[in-house]
Amino acid sequence: VRVGNLMAFLQYASMILIALIMLAMTFVMIPRAQASADRINEVLLTLPSITDPKEPQKDSGLRGYVEFQNVTFRYAGAEKPVLEDITFKAKPGETTAIIGSTGAGKTTILQLIPRFFDIEKGTVLVNGTDVRKMAQKELRAKIGYVPQKASIFSGTIKDNIRFGKEDATDEEILEALETAQAAEFVEGKENGIESDIEQAGANLSGGQKQRLSIARALVRKPEIYLFDDSFSALDYKTDQKLRKALKKTTDDAAVIIVAQRVSTITDADQIIVLNEGKIAGIGTHQQLLAENGIYQEIVASQQAEEESA
Numbered sequence: 479v480r481v482g483n484l485m486a487f488l489q490y491a492s493m494i495l496i497a498l499i500m501l502a503m504t505f506v507m508i509p510r511a512q513a514s515a516d517r518i519n520e521v522l523l524t525l526p527s528i529t530d531p532k533e534p535q536k537d538s539g540l541r542g543y544v545e546f547q548n549v550t551f552r553y554a555g556a557e558k559p560v561l562e563d564i565t566f567k568a569k570p571g572e573t574t575a576i577i578g579s580t581g582a583g584k585t586t587i588l589q590l591i592p593r594f595f596d597i598e599k600g601t602v603l604v605n606g607t608d609v610r611k612m613a614q615k616e617l618r619a620k621i622g623y624v625p626q627k628a629s630i631f632s633g634t635i636k637d638n639i640r641f642g643k644e645d646a647t648d649e650e651i652l653e654a655l656e657t658a659q660a661a662e663f664v665e666g667k668e669n670g671i672e673s674d675i676e677q678a679g680a681n682l683s684g685g686q687k688q689r690l691s692i693a694r695a696l697v698r699k700p701e702i703y704l705f706d707d708s709f710s711a712l713d714y715k716t717d718q719k720l721r722k723a724l725k726k727t728t729d730d731a732a733v734i735i736v737a738q739r740v741s742t743i744t745d746a747d748q749i750i751v752l753n754e755g756k757i758a759g760i761g762t763h764q765q766l767l768a769e770n771g772i773y774q775e776i777v778a779s780q781q782a783e784e785e786s787a
């Protein structure tokens with residue numbers, strides 16, 4: 479046998495071997511692909527549980543009114559309702575604050591306003607109309623929602639703000655950044671609003687992300703603002719400046735703020751104290767401080783924290 483023949487034989491043999499291994503792998507992949515395809519189909523065929531009414535009700539002409547009437551809600555499959563018998567009203571030009579411990583249901587209340595979920599009992603009204611009787615698109619166009627966790631996408635700062643309003647002009651964007659107290663750090667960047675942001679805002683601080691996500695809501699100029707713990711990563715001074723600037727732009731809008739810090743909400747028109755899914759009291763800071771045990775506890779615990787800090 480010549481060496482050349484032997485080499486050729488080995489080469490061909492290994493090619494056949496590799497082909498056989500590939501074949502075996504294909505047989506492993508086929509059932510996996512089948513299962514994935516089934517799952518994708520299932521997701522695509524799922525009908526959304528929130529649907530538009532056949533004949534959406536016409537605009538009532540009111541602006542900036544939110545009302546909960548004896549609302550009870552539970553997440554799908556949950557044993558206990560997370561919200562029970564919630565009743566309150568938010569009016570244009572007023573700030574409504576929600577305070578309460580983690581898991582009390584604060585975020586859930588906010589998410590019921592744009593109808594992310596349907597409730598079990600009671601009614602959620604926006605401008606006097608049941609949210610289930612409105613077209614979702616129209617309902618959500620009225621609302622500027624700043625979620626608890628700021629979602630920042632890769633792209634420029636401008637792109638990120640334009641998620642709030644697709645056709646926002648540079649002036650509108652700058653104005654929103656100004657109010658959100660973000661203008662300073664944005665202008666400090668080399669390319670201003672054209673500066674790039676990394677995926678998930680990796681090159682921004684927590685407070686910077688929060689302020690961009692606030693600006694995104696502001697640029698929409700909605701009639702209902704929902705801030706979910708949106709000021710928690712800001713220092714006390716920035717928090718104050720932001721709220722002062724907000725006051726001007728949200729003149730005729732309803733503002734609902736979820737807050738951890740009492741100092742963020744002392745000047746709210748009404749404060750809702752939420753405790754384990756139920757309202758433990760509604761009033762101004764002074765009223766609650768005088769008569770609401772749970773509110774007193776919250777205030778006392780924060781004072782103790784400040785002193786120990």
Ligand code: DCP
Nearest residue numbers: 553556560579580581582583584585586587626
């Ligand atoms: N919950 C749930 N399923 C979800 C979201 C929440 O079962 N998709 C439960 C967890 C809590 C309760 O609902 O027990 C209330 O959750 P919230 O997020 O509304 O609570 P808060 O916003 O008040 O809490 P935090 O201050 O931590 O944001």
Ligand code: MG
Nearest residue numbers: 584585586626
């Ligand atoms: Mg929350």
